[in-house]
Amino acid sequence: MFEVTGKMIQRGAKAGLETTWELAKVVVPTAVVVAVFRASGLLDTITAWSAPYMKWFGLSGEAAVVLFSGLFVNLYAAAGSIMALTLSVREITICAVMLMFCHSLLVELPISKKAGSPLSYIFLVRLACSVAVGLVLGVVLP
Amino acid sequence: MNVLWEGLIQGLKGVWNIALIVVPLMIVLEIVQSNGWLRKLNRYFAKPFAGIGVSEEGAFPVVVAMVFGLTYGSGLIINHVRTGRVTAKEAKVIGTFMAISHALIEDTILFSVLGASPLLLLLPRLLLAYVVAFFVNRWTVEPSAKGNNLNA
Numbered sequence: 001m002f003e004v005t006g007k008m009i010q011r012g013a014k015a016g017l018e019t020t021w022e023l024a025k026v027v028v029p030t031a032v033v034v035a036v037f038r039a040s041g042l043l044d045t046i047t048a049w050s051a052p053y054m055k056w057f058g059l060s061g062e063a064a065v066v067l068f069s070g071l072f073v074n075l076y077a078a079a080g081s082i083m084a085l086t087l088s089v090r091e092i093t094i095c096a097v098m099l100m101f102c103h104s105l106l107v108e109l110p111i112s113k114k115a116g117s118p119l120s121y122i123f124l125v126r127l128a129c130s131v132a133v134g135l136v137l138g139v140v141l142p
Numbered sequence: 143m144n145v146l147w148e149g150l151i152q153g154l155k156g157v158w159n160i161a162l163i164v165v166p167l168m169i170v171l172e173i174v175q176s177n178g179w180l181r182k183l184n185r186y187f188a189k190p191f192a193g194i195g196v197s198e199e200g201a202f203p204v205v206v207a208m209v210f211g212l213t214y215g216s217g218l219i220i221n222h223v224r225t226g227r228v229t230a231k232e233a234k235v236i237g238t239f240m241a242i243s244h245a246l247i248e249d250t251i252l253f254s255v256l257g258a259s260p261l262l263l264l265l266p267r268l269l270l271a272y273v274v275a276f277f278v279n280r281w282t283v284e285p286s287a288k289g290n291n292l293n294a
Contacts, residue, residue, distance in 0.1 A: 020165065100266075
């Protein structure tokens with residue numbers, strides 16, 4: 001029992017293009033903003049300020065930009081930041097895995113609440129998982 | 143001006159790389175869903191979920207969330223609670239699970255294109271979602287169970 005129709009391909013392609021458009025709308029501006037941050041010296045300020053905390057996860061100060069854009073905007077913004085920065089593969093992995101647990105909080109926490117789970121509880125669970133995994137990866141990843 | 147261009151080009155390149163995977167993938171997902179394969183997949187997924195107090199009916203919103211995202215999964219939970227297909231406690235267990243573990247395909251592809259390890263993106267998420275949901279199931283008292291005790 002398996003069939004493929006033109007309609008399915010059309011619907012799938014449409015969904016894919018819509019996702020790509022959503023992605024482009026966030027990724028491209030974020031990459032530009034981060035590039036401007038870097039040229040203006042603002043990135044250095046953010047980096048210097050967050051470096052001591054990022055060290056807990058084996059990350060450089062720059063990675064804070066990725067984490068914050070993921071937490072407060074969404075994963076597309078985090079991806080845009082990664083593209084505009086020059087992080088090592090190890091750092092990209094740690095940031096990305098941490099963000100897998102905790103991202104787009106302003107949008108996703110209310111969604112979870114609607115589905116019947118208290119907001120603060122879901123927030124704590126997701127943040128704790130993210131921090132715990134980040135601490136472990138910072139030590140374990142070569 | 144140079145800086146703006148640099149950021150723009152990097153962003154566009156990244157979007158293109160991701161689009162090359164996302165568009166074909168969405169076509170495959172649409173075919174999978176249209177053929178009713180999610181329901182079949184759910185039968186296999188339901189087995190480990192039995193260990194955290196979730197029925198086959200309750201596991202379905204989680205499967206949907208893992209494939210299509212949190213919004214779709216949460217929508218199904220709301221619907222399942224309203225129609226009485228899951229209890230309030232079950233809704234909390236699967237709500238917790240999917241808050242940690244959703245949109246696995248899209249998220250994993252997005253960051254593996256950028257160089258992160260796909261296994262590290264996936265496995266810790268699934269594992270921790272299961273562990274946390276396990277404890278939520280253990281520690282949550284079903285409201286209706288209290289009522290039964292009073293009656294007994």
